[in-house]
Amino acid sequence: MPEPVPGPRTLYDKIWDNHVVHTQEDGTTILYIDRHIIHEVSTPQAFDGLNEAGRRVRRPESTLGTVDHNTPTANREKYTDDESFINDVEARHQVVLMEKNCQEHGVVYFSLADKRQGICHIVGPEQGFTLPGCTVVCGDSHTSTHGAFGAIAFGIGTTEVQHVLATQCSYQRHSKNMKIQIDGVLHPYVTSKDLILHVIGVIGTAGGTGHAIEYCGSTVEAMSMEARMSMCNMSIEAGARCGVVKPDQTTYAYIKGRPLAPKGQKWDEAVKFWDSLASDPNAKWDAEVFIKAEDIAPTITWGTSPQEVAPVTGMVPYPANAETEQRRKAMERMLEYMGLTAGTPIEEIKVDKVFIGSCTNSRIEDLRNAAAVANGRKVAAGVYAMVVPGSGNIKLQAEAEGLDRIFKAAGFDWREAGCSMCLAMNEDKLQPGERCASTSNRNFEGRQGTGGRTHLMSPAMAAAAAVSGHVTDVRELPAVPQGSALPKVEVGEAHPFAPLAHTFGEKVAEAVKAGKQVPAPLHKHEDVKGGIPKFGVDGVLTGIAAPMDKSNVDTDQVLPKEYLKKISKKGLAEGLFRPMRFDAMTGKEITDFVLNKDPWRKSQILVARYNFGCGSSREHAPWALQDFGFRAFIAESYGEIFYNNSTKNGLLPVVLTKDQVELCIQDAAAGKEITVDLPNQVVVLQSGEKFPFNVNPFIKHCLLEGLDDISLTFMHLKEIEAYEETRKQRYPWLDGNGYLQTDELGRIRVLHEGVADW
Ligand SMILES: CC(C)[C@H](C(=O)O)[C@@H](O)C(=O)O
Numbered sequence: 001m002p003e004p005v006p007g008p009r010t011l012y013d014k015i016w017d018n019h020v021v022h023t024q025e026d027g028t029t030i031l032y033i034d035r036h037i038i039h040e041v042s043t044p045q046a047f048d049g050l051n052e053a054g055r056r057v058r059r060p061e062s063t064l065g066t067v068d069h070n071t072p073t074a075n076r077e078k079y080t081d082d083e084s085f086i087n088d089v090e091a092r093h094q095v096v097l098m099e100k101n102c103q104e105h106g107v108v109y110f111s112l113a114d115k116r117q118g119i120c121h122i123v124g125p126e127q128g129f130t131l132p133g134c135t136v137v138c139g140d141s142h143t144s145t146h147g148a149f150g151a152i153a154f155g156i157g158t159t160e161v162q163h164v165l166a167t168q169c170s171y172q173r174h175s176k177n178m179k180i181q182i183d184g185v186l187h188p189y190v191t192s193k194d195l196i197l198h199v200i201g202v203i204g205t206a207g208g209t210g211h212a213i214e215y216c217g218s219t220v221e222a223m224s225m226e227a228r229m230s231m232c233n234m235s236i237e238a239g240a241r242c243g244v245v246k247p248d249q250t251t252y253a254y255i256k257g258r259p260l261a262p263k264g265q266k267w268d269e270a271v272k273f274w275d276s277l278a279s280d281p282n283a284k285w286d287a288e289v290f291i292k293a294e295d296i297a298p299t300i301t302w303g304t305s306p307q308e309v310a311p312v313t314g315m316v317p318y319p320a321n322a323e324t325e326q327r328r329k330a331m332e333r334m335l336e337y338m339g340l341t342a343g344t345p346i347e348e349i350k351v352d353k354v355f356i357g358s359c360t361n362s363r364i365e366d367l368r369n370a371a372a373v374a375n376g377r378k379v380a381a382g383v384y385a386m387v388v389p390g391s392g393n394i395k396l397q398a399e400a401e402g403l404d405r406i407f408k409a410a411g412f413d414w415r416e417a418g419c420s421m422c423l424a425m426n427e428d429k430l431q432p433g434e435r436c437a438s439t440s441n442r443n444f445e446g447r448q449g450t451g452g453r454t455h456l457m458s459p460a461m462a463a464a465a466a467v468s469g470h471v472t473d474v475r476e477l478p479a480v481p482q483g484s485a486l487p488k489v490e491v492g493e494a495h496p497f498a499p500l501a502h503t504f505g506e507k508v509a510e511a512v513k514a515g516k517q518v519p520a521p522l523h524k525h526e527d528v529k530g531g532i533p534k535f536g537v538d539g540v541l542t543g544i545a546a547p548m549d550k551s552n553v554d555t556d557q558v559l560p561k562e563y564l565k566k567i568s569k570k571g572l573a574e575g576l577f578r579p580m581r582f583d584a585m586t587g588k589e590i591t592d593f594v595l596n597k598d599p600w601r602k603s604q605i606l607v608a609r610y611n612f613g614c615g616s617s618r619e620h621a622p623w624a625l626q627d628f629g630f631r632a633f634i635a636e637s638y639g640e641i642f643y644n645n646s647t648k649n650g651l652l653p654v655v656l657t658k659d660q661v662e663l664c665i666q667d668a669a670a671g672k673e674i675t676v677d678l679p680n681q682v683v684v685l686q687s688g689e690k691f692p693f694n695v696n697p698f699i700k701h702c703l704l705e706g707l708d709d710i711s712l713t714f715m716h717l718k719e720i721e722a723y724e725e726t727r728k729q730r731y732p733w734l735d736g737n738g739y740l741q742t743d744e745l746g747r748i749r750v751l752h753e754g755v756a757d758w
Pocket residue numbers: 041042069139140141142155423564615616617618619
């Protein structure tokens with residue numbers, strides 16, 4: 001392990017330095033990953049790749065599997081198996097495959113029969129799997145949630161999931177440091193959700209691009225762990241690689257006693273180390289933002305991007321006041337989609353559905369906040385409201401506290417754990433034109449169902465909307481009438497954390513006991529060669545470029561959720577830009593969409609404005625672009641996960657300036673060919689005009705040579721092993737705190753609540 005860099009460092013820098021296995025000359029780093037959480041949507045192709053290459057999961061005990069995106073939220077009392085419980089064939093297939101893959105690779109898996117099952121970002125912290133000072137990854141963009149513990153936690157794509165499974169490492173580049181300091185006391189009923197929406201409104205969805213955000217200040221210090229998680233969760237909506245909060249007594253109190261948390265002497269050693277994790281007072285920041293807590297009102301979104309926020313006391317903004325023509329058009333488009341008129345008071349926006357759930361706001365405190373509003377009130381006529389706890393354990397806890405009775409008495413639907421209507425991959429969906437008050441994190445077009453309209457807000461605000469039938473300032477909600485027909489439910493005692501009733505992941509346990517099917521971990525092997533397509537002809541690509549005159553094109557737009565159920569990388573072109581390309585009713589091409597016209601049907605290059613590919617980590621988006629025929633993109637900036645996912649598949653995202661992009665868009669719109677010359681790092685227009693661009697040398701090398709990372713990483717196997725040895729000495733609590741533990745003989749032992757049970 002290299003010695004830490006001298007000089008003042010941020011918390012992010014310190015954790016980074018502690019995980020460096022190898023740094024190349026260009027700064028590309030092989031970073032060791034302590035915790036890997038996996039779910040059914042972003043892993044099938046990763047396990048396929050692993051199996052095809054004869055590779056194994058390097059550290060099953062550092063990997064935790066759950067199912068969440070596809071799972072039904074219907075009552076599970078009658079659940080017997082996935083086959084009979086999940087109606088959707090593709091969803092069922094992914095869930096069944098997840099269990100099979102976990103079983104074959106010896107990874108602990110929380111099935112639908114297991115009370116510990118839930119949303120990946122809820123489950124990791126709940127189990128004590130997420131710890132301060134760690135690196136945490138998951139094939140999911142909201143991995144930033146785990147940064148609340150003082151961890152470097154970021155989302156990765158499926159190819160990277162495969163890489164981490166095989167090597168326990170990830171290729172990364174050090175991010176810039178951004179400090180967001182929030183001081184003061186939040187007004188009553190104003191939560192960390194309002195705060196983070198407010199912050200995104202201030203810095204924009206691309207404001208954090210290239211940065212790791214540290215949230216600090218007295219407001220953050222006073223927050224509970226759950227509030228910190230909701231805030232860090234949405235760092236990705238601010239474009240950041242990750243969000244981090246310094247660990248403190250609040251953090252330790254949350255972790256202590258959880259099943260996978262260190263125990264006894266290891267706990268003491270861990271806390272001693274965690275106490276050292278803070279940014280140095282004179283640390284250098286690349287960007288700083290200061291926010292006053294008092295300035296924040298309950299905040300909601302009015303548009304189709306998380307940055308389009310307004311205080312509940314405000315009104316829908318006027319496009320006429322936009323600073324640029326492009327912005328005016330974008331606002332008009334959003335208002336049209338959202339069915340809103342400029343100047344409408346926010347509180348007059350009526351809702352059809354209410355969704356309380358998602359990895360942002362489905363923890364016990366969120367449910368308590370919503371229940372406090374619902375208690376003694378009734379869901380407004382014509383409104384359907386659902387509560388989806390983040391995990392089976394949260395559901396149990398809420399039931400022990402009586403929150404379910406409050407919700408049910410008020411007319412809310414009380415569901416089982418999962419992602420549910422956050423992205424509507426299961427049956428929980430908005431119908432076209434329906435409007436939803438949602439505690440989730442993304443309000444993209446069609447996010448909660450084709451044609452659905454989403455307003456993001458806090459759980460208390462969503463509950464207030466449910467009982468009023470329109471967006472309502474929760475602070476002004478009329479008191480529950482005396483002698484209400486709905487007597488207030490007495491809330492039971494709050495538990496410090498979920499009761500953790502569960503059925504153990506029996507199948508893995510049994511397989512391990514029987515010595516069957518479970519591979520030896522940490523094995524040394526001759527690695528097999530993989531590869532990606534080489535870029536262009538000798539690195540040069542000349543082709544038709546499709547203009548996409550838009551900013552913030554998110555990966556939900558690139559490839560809608562329906563296609564995430566596919567377990568192959570091929571054939572996804574069909575879903576590319578689906579709602580823009582095909583009429584939903586007739587299935588026919590929409591004639592004026594650029595890719596439905598000649599010569600752009602044969603486009604190999606796509607030109608867009610800024611923040612192309614933001615949002616979800618779905619690697620299905622670049623796979624779909626590739627399947628259509630695209631090989632390169634030109635834009636002012638990209639979502640970082642999308643950028644990485646593209647390069648891992650042989651696609652080249654080029655960054656140019658605003659003016660250069662403008663000229664490329666003009667040429668593209670005129671049907672002219674554009675040349676992307678990777679060896680010379682230059683974009684050439686037909687006029688001969690040249691725009692040089694930067695590309696990381698390692699990425700360039702891989703694209704030109706068609707190299708896949710895993711083979712390259714295995715060239716550093718000795719360094720990985722040396723790192724693991726040092727880690728064992730320095731951070732002993734990180735080894736063997738999984739439900740699976742490797743003993744001295746390389747056998748996997750099953751741990752139950754921290755104790756080996758065989
Ligand atoms: C399915 C998954 C890859 C995706 C993500 O990365 O965010 C999902 O969780 C989402 O919220 O869109």
